[in-house]
Amino acid sequence: MAAIVPAIFVVVFIIAAAKRVNVFSSFCGGAKEGMLFTLRLTPILAGVFIMCELAESSGLADAVTRAASPLTRLLGMPEEITRLAIIKPFSGSGSLSLLTELLKEYGADSYQGRCACVIYASSETVFYVAALYFAGTNRKERALPLAIVILSAALSAVLSCLLCRIM
């Protein structure tokens, strides 16, 4: 698996060289376009990241976890796992450190540990992805896909716990 990336580069460069493309200037042209594009993303990222930081450090994420705990217990999700499922959409690094802690505390092969791993693996940092994909595009119809994605993340958290029970 790890060899895929270098292999892609080698193959592309060989083909390009064989076709007598000016590889260096072509590469720089592409890189320039990429750099300029990311600059346009910065303001949107700033907005999303301050929101995520605030949600985490104000304890809002914990409050939501506690508020949701009767429901999640009913669905068979331990509370620590709910916390992970709630933080994951906001913060990639936050959820990664939480997952590391969970694995240390419960052990990697425990129900909690495996459950946390499946949740982490099968969900994305939704708000970050939303910021990226909606940056600089027209504002029409963003609410529906975002709602669907959030629901799907919730479904994935519940399903992860169920699957870990059976498998």
Place this chain on the structure above:
Amino acid sequence: MNIIFCAVMIAGGAIMCAVSPDGFLTALLRGTEKAASSTLTLGCIYALWTGLTQVADDAGVNAAIAKGLSPICRRLFATKSAEGAHAAALNLSCNIFGLGGAATPFGLKASALFDGEGNVYGRNMLFILNACSVQLVPSTVIALRASAGSASPADVFLPALICTAVCTGAAAVSYALLSRKRKCPKWRR
């Protein structure tokens, strides 16, 4: 996004006022700092991959890949733009193989192209697929489990795959159905 942003900022701000007013600015600044640093990281990744794509483009490699994958993507995203369908195809294949960093530039390119042709449906569908994590092998988690002393680090592979497939499928299908119900946009005819 606006509603969530307002809700989190107001509720979070209010809690911070009550609990630790000193921590408020620190938290927000940490957020903007992260934005700056991830712009840099993203810019580096993006520059690298758009550079490579440009080379591949000039060498005609892209055209060959696009020929194979684009028809599916054209249907999936209801797009007429060959370039957009092609970028989306690359985005999905990178995602599936777990090359998240490489997937993003292609995804953003496709997203901008779809948006440019007024195809909100395609842009949203692409966002949904990306936000639901379509990944074949969860390599980070497996590595983490191995380092935490798991007896079989890879045994989450199957549940994670099923979970991802079900949720991504559900999200994509429900979006397709819901947006069809609301109106039949002209790019579909």
